[in-house]
Amino acid sequence: MPADAPVRPTPTLPQLLAAFAMIAIFGFGGVLYWSRRMMVDERRWMTAEEFNEAYALCNFLPGPNIVNFAVVFGRQIGGTVGAFLALLGLLGPPFALVTFFGLLYAHYGDIAALQRMFVGVAAAAAGLTISTSLKMWQPLLRERPGIPHLIALATLAGVGVMRWPIYWVLGVLMPLSIALAWWVRR
Amino acid sequence: MVGATMSHNPGILLTLAGNFALMSLFAMGGANAAFPEMYRLAVDVMHWMTDRQFADLYAIAQVTPGPNVIVVTLIGYHVAGLAGALVATLAMCGPTCVFAFFVGQVWDRFKEARWRLIIQAALVPISLGLLGASTLVIARVAGQSWQTVALMLLTAAVTYRLRLNPLWIFAIAAVLGLAGAV
Numbered sequence: 001m002p003a004d005a006p007v008r009p010t011p012t013l014p015q016l017l018a019a020f021a022m023i024a025i026f027g028f029g030g031v032l033y034w035s036r037r038m039m040v041d042e043r044r045w046m047t048a049e050e051f052n053e054a055y056a057l058c059n060f061l062p063g064p065n066i067v068n069f070a071v072v073f074g075r076q077i078g079g080t081v082g083a084f085l086a087l088l089g090l091l092g093p094p095f096a097l098v099t100f101f102g103l104l105y106a107h108y109g110d111i112a113a114l115q116r117m118f119v120g121v122a123a124a125a126a127g128l129t130i131s132t133s134l135k136m137w138q139p140l141l142r143e144r145p146g147i148p149h150l151i152a153l154a155t156l157a158g159v160g161v162m163r164w165p166i167y168w169v170l171g172v173l174m175p176l177s178i179a180l181a182w183w184v185r186r
Numbered sequence: 187m188v189g190a191t192m193s194h195n196p197g198i199l200l201t202l203a204g205n206f207a208l209m210s211l212f213a214m215g216g217a218n219a220a221f222p223e224m225y226r227l228a229v230d231v232m233h234w235m236t237d238r239q240f241a242d243l244y245a246i247a248q249v250t251p252g253p254n255v256i257v258v259t260l261i262g263y264h265v266a267g268l269a270g271a272l273v274a275t276l277a278m279c280g281p282t283c284v285f286a287f288f289v290g291q292v293w294d295r296f297k298e299a300r301w302r303l304i305i306q307a308a309l310v311p312i313s314l315g316l317l318g319a320s321t322l323v324i325a326r327v328a329g330q331s332w333q334t335v336a337l338m339l340l341t342a343a344v345t346y347r348l349r350l351n352p353l354w355i356f357a358i359a360a361v362l363g364l365a366g367a368v
Contacts, residue, residue: 027251031254060302063213064217068282087283095252095256095259102243102260102263122327125244126327128345131342136314137317149311151308151311155319156314156319160322178305
């Protein structure tokens with residue numbers, strides 16, 4: 001048992017709600033960074049290993065990662081109520097904010113000055129996405145070219161270049177990827 | 187007016203709910219992974235919005251704090267107002283949350299299970315492929331002039347090298363846009 005286990009605090013339900021609301025509000029360009037900082041570094045509600053384990057699970061599950069993380073962690077702390085409160089904290093404030101922005105966009109989006117700003121911000125946002133993707137691709141690119149590279153490229157080409165429905169592409173490539181991963185490790 | 191003008195009939199809410207619930211189950215590696223499918227649905231198939239509007243909504247979602255998934259809220263809002271925003275968000279998060287709730291209970295048991303390691307290994311290239319596809323789609327809708335492409339590549343290069351608060355970059359890009367430089 002780790003030495004720090006007895007003093008590791010467990011959040012109360014209101015603390016849980018507030019923590020995920022803060023993660024959501026500060027979470028510019030990577031909610032993951034903020035959630036790790038909050039959970040592991042500041043509040044010490046999880047060890048680094050526990051965080052990595054929960055993160056692996058959330059990557060394993062389909063859907064929004066950090067939303068899954070809120071459910072998994074919230075459930076550990078307070079069952080169904082905990083999961084619900086963590087979700088409410090994570091999604092509530094951004095939902096309110098983004099809906100307000102959507103309202104403004106619906107009413108003022110046609111203004112020429114705003115449209116020019118959007119063109120700039122959208123280009124910068126796309127640039128940020130490019131650099132994030134490159135960083136995430138790096139571990140794969142460092143490996144010797146092999147089956148995973150082919151699967152990744154086939155997914156990219158099918159969904160991104162051919163613009164086929166994700167359902168068809170993954171319907172074929174997921175079973176193939178699992179079969180190949182099994183075959184490599186057999 | 188751009189958006190939130192379509193009639194709020196139950197049919198459109200069902201379309202939103204069904205499509206986002208289904209696509210969430212294929213979003214391997216996070217909400218980002220489903221961008222190409224969102225684009226296909228909103229622009230190509232349903233004609234809810236133009237390329238430009240999709241790029242705008244993506245930009246708004248990026249400058250709003252919170253998880254990436256809130257772009258779904260904006261699409262829902264654009265299509266069917268507040269009800270659409272709520273339905274789209276719940277549909278995108280609901281099924282996978284239920285899944286996460288139950289899998290979270292038994293996960294520890296399978297920590298070392300061979301099938302888990304195999305599936306995990308199989309998912310990595312798929313989610314990277316989806317991420318690459320999302321990047322392509324976003325880059326194509328946001329970069330429709332040489333100026334926007336230049337700004338995009340410059341942003342990519344700078345943020346790849348330096349760890350900056352993205353808000354500064356968005357502010358500079360907004361000013362450049364306002365000045366008519368892009």
